C-alpha cells in the first residue's frame with residue numbers, strides 16, 4: 001500500500017535535486033567556433049581582416065583569442081562596431097551594423113567564460129567579400145587623376161584633385177561606387193560635382209588660377225580657406241562618399257543622380273598614414289540608368305531651401321540668424337561666425353521649410369574634430385515632431401551615412417530642423433587647438449556644418465516633357481515620340 005507513495009516521494013526528491021542543479025549550474029559557455037565566429041563574421045571581419053582598416057584580423061580563433069578582453073570592452077561600450085546613432089529615433093536604419101543585445105551578451109559570456117575555442121567542426125563557412133566592384137562592371141570609370149603617395153607618418157591634409165566631366169550632355173547614374181586602389185590608407189573620401197571660377201583651368205588633376213599658377217592640392221594647416229585655393233568652390237554637390245566598408249549607392253528604378261555636362265569632378269581625399277609609404281589611386285564607377293529617369297536624387301542640407309521653392313535658407317549660429325550669402329573668403333555661409341576659443345557648446349541650427357512633398361532616403365552628419373553631436377527632426381503640418389536621427393557622440397573618424405530602411409515622405413507644410421553642437425574646449429579629446437578661433441573650411445582642423453540628407457521631389461517627373469528635364473532628355477523623348 002505504501003510503496004507507490006515512497007516511490008513517488010523518492011522521484012520527487014530526485015526531480016527537485018535535478019531542478020536545483022539545473023538552476024545553479026551556469027549556462028553553457030558560448031564557444032568561439034559555434035557562437036562567436038558567426039557574430040564576428042557578420043559585424044567585424046569586413047574591417048578586421050588583412051588589407052582593411054581594422055588594425056588586427058579576427059578571421060580565426062588564434063587571431064581573435066588574444067583580443068578577447070579588448071573585444072569585450074569595445075562591444076560593451078558600443079565603440080565597436082563603429083556606429084553613431086542612438087535610439088532617440090524609431091526610424092529603422094537599413095545599414096545599421098550594431099550588435100543585437102543577444103549578440104552582445106553572447107560575446108560577453110564567451111569572454112567571461114574564458115573565451116574557449118569549442119569544436120572547430122562547428123565553425124561557420126568563411127565569409128566571402130566581393131573583391132571587385134560591388135555593383136558589377138561599371139559603364140563608366142573616372143580614375144583619380146593623380147596617384148598619391150602618402151608618407152609613412154606625416155598627417156595629410158585633405159587633398160583635392162580635379163577632372164572635367166567629358167560628356168556633351170547630362171548623364172544619369174543609377175549606381176555609383178568609389179573604390180580605393182589601396183584600402184589600407186584611405187580614411188574617407190568623396191567625389192563632388194563643382195564649377196570652377198572663370199579663367200581657372202584644370203590640367204592633369206590640378207587646378208590652375210587665372211594667372212596660370214597651380215593651386216596647391218591642399219590648404220596648409222592654420223591657413224584660412226579661400227575661394228582662390230579651390231577649397232570653397234561653388235556648386236559643390238556630393239556624388240558619393242567612401243568610408244571603409246561602404247562606398248556605393250544604387251538607386252531604385254526611375255531614380256538617378258545627374259552627372260552634368262560641362263562641370264567638373266572634384267576628388268576630396270583624406271588619407272591616414274600607415275607607417276609605410278602607401279600609394280592610392282581611387283576609382284569612381286558609374287552605372288547609367290537603363291530605363292527612363294523620373295526623379296533626380298538630390299542632396300539637401302538642413303537650412304538650405306528646397307530647390308525651386310523661392311525660399312531662402314534659415315541658419316542660426318548660437319541662436320542668431322546667419323545670412324545666407326556668398327563670400328569669397330569664407331564660402332557660401334559667408335556670415336557664419338567663427339567658433340571662439342574654448343567654447344564648449346557652439347550651436348548651429350538649420351531649418352528647411354518644406355513647401356512641397358518630398359521623400360528622404362539617407363542622412364549624413366558631417367562635421368570635423370569639434371563636431372560633438374547632431375540631431376534631425378521633422379515637424380509635420382499638424383505640429384507633430386519626429387526625430388529622424390540622433391547622433392549624440394559624433395566621431396569624426398566615422399563618417400557614416402544612415403540609410404532609412406523605408407524612405408520617409410515629408411509632406412508640404414513640414415519643416416526639417418537640424419541642430420549640431422561644436423565643442424572647442426579642452427575637454428574635447430580630438431580638439432587640435434582649443435586656444436584658436438575655428439574657421440569654416442573643409443580641412444579637419446577647421447569646421448564644417450553639413451547636415452546632408454538625400455532626397456527627391458515627389459512632383460518631379462522628368463519623363464514628362466513639361467517637367468524641367470535636361471535638353472538631352474527632351475531630345476530623347478522627342479526621339480521616342482517620333
Ligand code: HEC
Pocket residue numbers: 040043044045046047048053054055067070071074075080081082099244245
Ligand atoms: C567599419 C570598420 C570596423 C568594424 C565593422 C569593426 N571595427 Fe573594430 N576597429 C576598427 C578600426 C579602424 C580600429 C582601430 C581604431 C579604433 O580603435 O577606433 C578598430 C579597433 C578595434 C579594437 C581595439 C583594438 C585595440 O587596439 O585595443 C577592437 C577590440 C575591435 N576593433 C573589435 C571589433 C569588434 C568586436 C567588431 C565587431 C563587433 C569590430 N571591431 C567592428 C574598424 C572596425
